[in-house]
Amino acid sequence: MKRTYWFIVVLFLCIVFLSGCGVNQQPITAETQGIWNHFFVYPMSWLLIFFAGLFNGSFGLSIVIVTVLIRFVLLPLMLKQQKSSRSMQALKPQMEELQNKYKTEEKKKDPKNVQNMQKELMALYQENGVNPMAGCLPIFVQMPVMMAFYFAIMRTEEIALHSFLWVDLGNPDPMFILPLIAGLTTFLQVRMTAFQLQGQMKIIMYIMPIMIIVAGVTLPSALSLYWVVGNVFMIIQTYFTVVRSIPSNVTDISK
Template structure:
C-alpha cells in the first residue's frame, strides 16, 4: 500500500512540474473554450479576481486566502483518507497472517486468500479503496486552482511584498520556504514509513524548489501557503493516529 501511494505521489509531483514547464499559459476568460477551462479553471480565476478587489487589489492576499479556504473545504476528504490509512494499518498483522497462511502463487490458494481478505475488510468495516478516492477527488480541484493562478492575467501584472507575481522570486526565498514546508509536512506524514520509502522526504521538496525557481512566484506563494496549512493538518492527524493506536493497544 505504501509503495502504491509513493508511486502515485511521484506521478502527481512530476505531472505538476512538467505541466508548469509546458502548460497552456493563454489568459483564462469567460470565453475560454472547453469543459476544463469553463467549469474548472475560470471559476477559480473569477473568485481570485473578486477576492483581490476585497483585499484592495492584492492578488497575493487573494491567493493566500483562497488556498486556506480550499484546504479547509478539502479537510473532510483528508480526514477520510487518514482514517482509512489508520484502519488499514490496524489490520496489517492479520493481513500478514493470511499471507503466511496461503501460497498466493497457487491459483486456488490465491483465490482463497482474496476471499478471506475481503471477509477481513467486511468484518472490520474497511474499504481498501477508501484511501485513494479522496485523493482522486482532490486532484482536479487543486490542479484547477493551480492553472487559474497561472492563467489569470491580472495576477501576472501585480506585485506582492518583494515579489513580481508573474516572475520567479529573484531572491529564491519563497521557493526555498515552500520546499522547507513540504519537507516538514512530508516528514510528519511519513515518520512511520520504512526507511527505503523516505526518499520522498527529499525528492518532493527539491522538485518544489526547482519548480519555484523557474515558475511565477505566485505559484511559490500558493505552494508555501498550502504547505503551512498541511503542516498543522498533518500534526493534528499524527496526534489522532497516536491516540487511536494507543486505544487499540489497551
C-alpha cells in the first residue's frame, strides 16, 4: 500500500514536471510519429474532438464526458484494486502478529528467521487467497491510460482555442476557482481512504491537494477541469464501494 501511494505521488510530480518543461507539448495529430503518440495519446485526442463535435464544439463538455467514460471503463480495475486493499487490511492483525514474532534484534540478524517470516507470510496469503501484488497491477494498467488522456488534453490544439463556463481552457483559471476545487476534491478523495494509510503516510492527504492546486494555477484550465471531474467521480465511487462497506470507526483517520 505504501509503495502504491508513493508511486502515484512520484508519477504525478513527473507529469507536472514534464508539462512545465515543455516536453511533448507539440500538437498531436494522426501524423504524429511514435508508438506512445500514435496508439495512446492520439486516440484520446480523437475522442475529445469527436465528443466536442457532438456538443456544438464544447471542449469543456467533451473533457467532462470523456473523463467519465474513461473512469467507467477503468472501474473494474479500480474495484479489483480496492478488493485487494480490503483483503490486505483484513489480514493486517495476523501480519503484525507474525512480524512481532520475528521483531527482536537477535532474530533480525539471523537470515533464516527473515526467510521463515517470509514463508509464513506467503502461507498466510495463500491460506486466505490473497495476492499482495494484486493491488499494484491495476495501477500499472490504469496509469498509461490516464497519462495518455492527460497529454491528449495538453496537446489537442483545438482545446486551447475554446472557453468553458468562465475560463479559457488554454489558460490558467484567473480566479483560481477550478484549482481550488480540484485541490479540495483531491483532499476529500484521499481522506475517504486515509484509514488505509499508516503513520507518516497520512501526509499524502495534504501533499496531493497542494500539488494539484500549484499545478492548477500554472497549467491550462482544461487540466483543472479534468481533475475536478475525475475527483468527483472517484469520491462517489469510493463512497459506494469502500466507505459504506466498512465499520464507521475504521474510517476514522484520527484513530
